Amino acid sequence: MKRTTLFLLVAVFATISLFAQEGVKNYASIKIRSGTYFVASNNMNFTNAATGNLTIQGAARLENANANAAGNSGITVANGANLLQNSDGVNATVKQEIIADRWHLISNPVAPFDLSTTFLGNYYLYEEKNDAWPNAAGGLMQNNRGYLIKNADNATTLSFKGTLNNGDMLYPLTFDGKGNSYNLVGNPYSCAIDWSVEEGFDKSNISGVMYVWDGTQAQYGSNNGDASTFNVGNIIHANQGFIVKANSTATGGFTVKNAAKTIDLAAPFYKNTLADLLRIRLSGEEGVDEVVIYFKEGATENYDLGIDADKFFGTSVSLYSLTGEGKPMAINATSTTVKTIPLNFTSTTDGNYTLRVNEYTFTTDIIYIEDKLTGTVELLSENVEYTFFHASENTADRFVLHFNSTPTAIDEFEEISNITIFAAQGKLNVLNAQNANIQVFDLLGKQIYSAWANSNAEQIELPENAIYIVKTIKNNKISTKKIMINN
Numbered sequence: 001m002k003r004t005t006l007f008l009l010v011a012v013f014a015t016i017s018l019f020a021q022e023g024v025k026n027y028a029s030i031k032i033r034s035g036t037y038f039v040a041s042n043n044m045n046f047t048n049a050a051t052g053n054l055t056i057q058g059a060a061r062l063e064n065a066n067a068n069a070a071g072n073s074g075i076t077v078a079n080g081a082n083l084l085q086n087s088d089g090v091n092a093t094v095k096q097e098i099i100a101d102r103w104h105l106i107s108n109p110v111a112p113f114d115l116s117t118t119f120l121g122n123y124y125l126y127e128e129k130n131d132a133w134p135n136a137a138g139g140l141m142q143n144n145r146g147y148l149i150k151n152a153d154n155a156t157t158l159s160f161k162g163t164l165n166n167g168d169m170l171y172p173l174t175f176d177g178k179g180n181s182y183n184l185v186g187n188p189y190s191c192a193i194d195w196s197v198e199e200g201f202d203k204s205n206i207s208g209v210m211y212v213w214d215g216t217q218a219q220y221g222s223n224n225g226d227a228s229t230f231n232v233g234n235i236i237h238a239n240q241g242f243i244v245k246a247n248s249t250a251t252g253g254f255t256v257k258n259a260a261k262t263i264d265l266a267a268p269f270y271k272n273t274l275a276d277l278l279r280i281r282l283s284g285e286e287g288v289d290e291v292v293i294y295f296k297e298g299a300t301e302n303y304d305l306g307i308d309a310d311k312f313f314g315t316s317v318s319l320y321s322l323t324g325e326g327k328p329m330a331i332n333a334t335s336t337t338v339k340t341i342p343l344n345f346t347s348t349t350d351g352n353y354t355l356r357v358n359e360y361t362f363t364t365d366i367i368y369i370e371d372k373l374t375g376t377v378e379l380l381s382e383n384v385e386y387t388f389f390h391a392s393e394n395t396a397d398r399f400v401l402h403f404n405s406t407p408t409a410i411d412e413f414e415e416i417s418n419i420t421i422f423a424a425q426g427k428l429n430v431l432n433a434q435n436a437n438i439q440v441f442d443l444l445g446k447q448i449y450s451a452w453a454n455s456n457a458e459q460i461e462l463p464e465n466a467i468y469i470v471k472t473i474k475n476n477k478i479s480t481k482k483i484m485i486n487n
Contacts, residue, residue, distance in 0.1 A: 031055045034081075039063065056081045059191070059263035066090050072161040077109075079157060082191035082238055082263045086166060094160040094190050096239040103150045105213045105241030107186020108141040110162035115141050118159045123149040126184040128246075129177030144171035144256060146184035146241025160239070164190050172253040173205055173246040180310075185254055186241040193260035195223065196234040200260025205252045207306040209331075211243040212236070213314075217288055222309035222330050227274055229290045229309070229330050235265055243312075247305060276336075278367060278380070278401075279359035280319065284390075286349045287317040290358075293341060293401070295365075296333040300324070307333040316348040319355075321401075343369070343399035347390055352444055354387045355399075368402040374441045374469045375480030389446030419479045421470050426487035428460040428470065436474035443467055 032038040036058040053070060054060070057078045062085040068074040075092035077083045083092065094109045098119075106123075108115075115123060116138065124133040125147055136147060143165055169188040175181050187193050194200060195210055209224045212232055220243075221230030236242055244254060277294035299307055301324035309331035311320040320328040322342040334341065347353070355369070360382040367380045371388060378386050380401075420431040430438055433453040440449035440462065448468065449460060462468060465486050472479045 032058045032060050032081075034058050034078075056083050058082075059265075060084070061263055062087070068092065077190050077238070080237075082265070083164075084189075084191040084261045084263050085164070086258050086261075088166050090164050090166070091162060092164050092190065094164075094239065096158045096160070098149060098151045098156050098158060099215065100155045101150070101152050102215045103148060103213065103218075104215055105146050105184065105186075105243075106149055106158070106239050107146050107188060107241045108143060108160060108165075109188065109190045109239055110160045110164055112140040112142055113160055113162055114139075115158070117161070119149070119151075119156065121149070121151055123147050126179070126182075127177075128174040128179035128181065128183050131178035131180075144169040144185055144188045144254070146186040146243070148184075148241075158239075167258060169256045170253050171255075173244075175246040175248065181246040182243055183246055183254070184241055184243055187236045187238060188256055189238065189261055191238050191261050191263055192265055193236050193256060194234050194262045194264075195236060195260075196225075197260050197262075200257050202252075202255035202257070205246055205248055206254055207245040207247045209245060209306065209309050210236075211309070211312060212240065217314075219287070219289055219314035220312035220330070222312075224307055224309050224331050224333070226296070226307070226333065227277060227292050227294060227331055229292055235262070237265075245305075245310075273361055275361050275363070276365065277359060277361045278357065280343070281356050281358045282317065282319040282345065282353060283356065284317060284347065284349075284353035285351050286347055287315045289314075289317055289319040291319050291321055291329075291343070292331045293321055294331075294333055295336045295338075297336070299333040299335055301335050301338050303327045303329075304333060317353075318344075318346045320344055339403055341401045341403070342397055343401055344396040345390070345398050346396045348392055350391050351389070352387060353390055354385055356386075357382055357384045366404055370400045370402060371398060371445060372400060373398050373447075374445045375471050375478075376445075376469065387444055389442065389444035391447065419472050419474070421472070421479065421481045421483060423483050423485050426461075426465070426485060428462055428468070428483060428485065430458040430460070430470070430472060432456050433458050433472055433474070436472045439471045439473075441469045441471070443469070 034057045038060040053074050055076045059082040066085050066087040068091050072091050072093045077092060077094040079095045079097040096106060098104055122135050122137050125136045126133055165188040171185050173183050211220050211222045214221050214230045217230060221232035223232040274294060279292050282289045303323045308329050311328035311330045320330060321332045323329060357380050368377050369380055370377050418432045422429050434456045436453045438451055438453055441447055462485050467484050470481050470483055
């Protein structure tokens, strides 16, 4: 087979199959371009890196015995590429790009590797028993373990050089330490792995929920098998670290097997649209976050191990629901009889934020969102948006989701019947309000005024003509009214 002929085929077809009787000899150099699949059904043997080598920029599956006497440079797997092969003792160079000033969770695709040969900065492992991130620089990167890495100054490319990992890869888990049994593991192979392939893993000692770091959004995404946040599917990419939760003190660990390997990066996640699911996405100048809540038969209002996905806090912006016992959740599978679910929001930065319903598959249930700060209530449906103002001193417990019930007041408060709120001569007037706390908000939720009333007739001058929300609290009772000020 001539080298030029093979290049022409690779350039034209999406998938290339090689059936050469003797495989690839030492005079053939092959480049698998990005977006191209290459399948070799017979032996691949490289004996001289100068004249015979394989460079993979797309994806390659080598189905039979492979040998690489040419050393680490005989096979090169580019950043984002995939090499699926099941032979022992095959050497290669696997590349991984590290974007400047961004955290990455990475793993090692070759035998225990000294990262200092390709990266001079710091990188960290996670110790669950101490909930700590000790510096791992200077030591060997272990197999099937994840690491945290960041290069602050500029982008760089790691080059993992050595014998490709193959076969069962075991990572010993730790349980019930200060890190709540969470372990940072990793994809140990030079190709992606498919989390949905049951025979590809031994998950007997973990909960089955998986978490990855989304460096673009600076948030953790999660996948519980039913649903996911931040589009986390079943595919865990080559060189990628991820997080699992140990579920027992039994001897053992977490094992990844060859059966999990894949070069099909378009593997579907959802078989069908999940019924009775609500997905809310938060966006603002300081970042984004996402929360999923859905009804599931057999789930409870409390934390359900193996179904619920804990909230891992990423950037300064966080949106999460609470279980019955108050645990923060990114994915909350709950009972079909639930009436209310707290929806918490935190940010260290003042500004405007928007909640948007990105997915709504409830058909018989009615859901309202209540802003406890402003007293605003919105009926939720697909694509509904609610914009609000947040001040950094606000408490996290701002929102409540109400299922099949219309909120009439905030929590245990009762409506105040004798307080009168009206506008006159361009000013806000509040009658019968002595000893009440008066709070005024604009429509985005920004607090304009807050004070205790000293008399039964309070007159308040507001900064501009606009619509305001006025809330008065007195003796554990509340009154909320929307008022237009117009001089």
